[in-house]
Amino acid sequence: MSEAARGPALTCVGSSMVDLISYLERMPAQGETVFGRDFAQGFGGKGANQAVMAALLGGRVAMVNTVATDSFGRDTIENFRSFGIDVGFMRQVEGTYSGVANVLVDPDGGNRIILGAGANEFMTEDQVDSAFAGLPEPALVLSQLEIPQPVILRGFRHAKASGAITVLNPGPAAPVRPEILELTDWLVPNETEFALLFEAEFGQAPGDLAAGAGKFAERIGSGLVITLGEQGAVLVEDGGSLRWFDAPSVRAIDTTGAGDAFCGAFAYSLASGSDAAEAIELAIAVASDSVTRRGTQTSYARGAALAALVRR
Known part of the structure; x- marks a missing residue:
């Protein structure tokens, strides 16, 4: 398929992890050992998940990331290739381990996650420079906080120099x-992340979401979308007013990676020329659908199922 016939170009300067997912009857108490009822291993990491979602939707995605020389690292690169993601600027380093996420999932689909960043911490600004020098100019650059912030900053500076949209989860x-917030066009936190950012900016909790979100968006000068899980998402519009987007009612089996499905779809849609409202509607559709299946990237719709979500 020619580049002209495919979707927009996106560059993800982000993380990758291997997910080790345990499904439990209940979360253990301090010092307690419990039996799991099931286990799965898969590919994850916020950057990787969001890149995969954007690629599934048709984006021409390049991944800038670092893995170790271990088997997890080799498998991660091959997994990206399987989705058609450009891995020309993936690095492998010795003396560390590839990122891992230990995921505990309760019977209601809720999760608790323990991250080991590993090789993700070895990403460098020079690596980002090389990627932007060697890749076609992207329509959008996407990052998350599982990698060093100087690396994110360098990627966003390159994005701004080329006129690309920047999205930070x-x-x-x-x-x-x-400096990163100044270069961010769209900030996409969940409620917990938003509360922390608000407190860091104003020295107090946001209190009422409606008032806090508008105040925060005005201060940082970026577009702001706050994800609300099963309650959908909220967009802060010009002037500080809020527009609420409901999520469909579904039976959640595993919520792992749903927020990343949202961000990847939101970024793809913006890069395709959609406005924020259209992008949020698509993002909610794919994220809500993902929680009905187990796993992270394996829970993302594809093929005819994904096409049906896009049409709706």
Whole structure:
């Protein structure tokens, strides 16, 4: 398929992990050992998940990331290739391990996740420079907080120099360098991440979401979309007013990676020329659908099932 016949170009300067997922009857208490009722291993990491979702939707995605020389690292690169993702600027380094995520899933589909960043911490600004020098100019650059913030900053500077849209998913929850926020066109936190960012900016909790979201968006000057899980998402519009988007009612089996499905679809849709409302509607559709299946990337719709979601 020619480039002209395919979707928009996106560059993900982000993370990759191998997910080790245990399905439990209940979460263990401190010092307690419980039996799991099932186990799965798969590919994850916020950057990788979002890149995969964008690629499934038809984006021409390039991944900038670092893995180790272990089997997880080799398998991660091959997994990206299987989705048609450009891995020309993936690096492998020795002396560490590829990123891992230990995921505990309860019977209601909720999860608790323990990350080991490993090789993700070895990403460098020079690596980002090389990627942007060697790749076609992207329509959008996407990042998350599972990699060093100087690397994100370098990627966003390149994005701005080429006129690309920048999207930051500030997860896992952590303060974000002001220089990054200044270069961010769209910030997409969940409620927990938004509360932390608000407190870092104003020195207090946001309180009412409606008032806090508008105040925060005005301060940072970026587009703001807050994801609300099963309640959908909220868009802060010009002037600080909020537009609410409901999620369909579904039976959640595993919510792991749903937020990443949202971000990947949102980024793809923006890069395709959609407005924020259209992008949110698509993102909610694919994220809500993903929680009805187990796993992370394996839970993402594809083929005819994904085409049906897009049409709706």
